[in-house]
Amino acid sequence: MEARQLFRLDNEVLAFRFTATVSDRAGTAPRERLSSPDLLELWLDAAGLGVPGVSPAELREAIALREAIYRAGSAVAATRHPHPGDATILNRVAAAGRPRPALDNGLAVWHLSGKSPVPDALGVLAAEAIRILGGPDRSRIKACEGPGCAGLFLDTSRGANRRWCSMNTCGNRVKKARLADR
Incomplete structure (x- = not known):
């Protein structure tokens, strides 16, 4: 199966695309x-971080990273500081x-080492999350208001009202539901 059929790849922030x-x-x-x-190997390839293989332990590490990114992003979207444990995970993975x-x-591309391509790829995701969550645009991080979604995104709209x-997905669903209610 193709990555575009399995995964949502439309978020402009790579770390949020991972969540x-x-x-x-x-x-x-x-x-x-x-x-x-x-x-995970298929997703990394679709994200431009292709790796030759992923172990079960690396999958567990990736999921732990993904959840730390999501929790930290949700906290920032709610104008709170990320939990120190999540920051520790992000910092550790980025440094590894x-x-x-x-x-x-x-x-712009990433070259991963032959010795540790999966930790390198996860390091890219962690570094991207750190850059977004702690950078000057952090006040534009939001959680989707679409029913059931809660996906993270960076609101780059002029009025910051996205x-x-x-x-194409959540916004369209909401608009279709409104039309159906009429």
């Missing part, structure tokens, strides 16, 4: 999309990775 590997977080039955090492940014054919993680 979207759980669907319907605020709904009655959240859906885990990283249920195997192979699926040794990715190198590069400009390749005019595009309500949905994606107009």
Whole structure:
């Protein structure tokens, strides 16, 4: 199966795109999309962080990182400080990775080491989360108001009044529901 059929890849913030590997977080039955090492490998490849293989232990580490990013992002969206334990996870994973940014054919890419590509890829995600959660745009981090979603996004709208993680998914669902109610 293709990554675009399995995962939501439309979030402009890579770390928040990673948190979207759980669907319907605020709904009655959240859906885990990283249920195997192979699926994490597929997601990393789709995110431009292709790795040659993922172990079950690396999958557990990735899920722990993803949940720390989500909890920290939710706290920031609610104008609170992230829990110190989540900050510790983000800092540890970011420090463990040794990715190198590069400009390749005019595009920014990440080069992962041959020795530890999965920790390097997770380090990219943790560093991106740290940059967004602690950077100058942190006041623009929001949680989606779409039914059942609660996905994180960076509101880059001029008026800072965006309500949905994606107009194509959550925003569209809300608009369709409003039309149906009329």
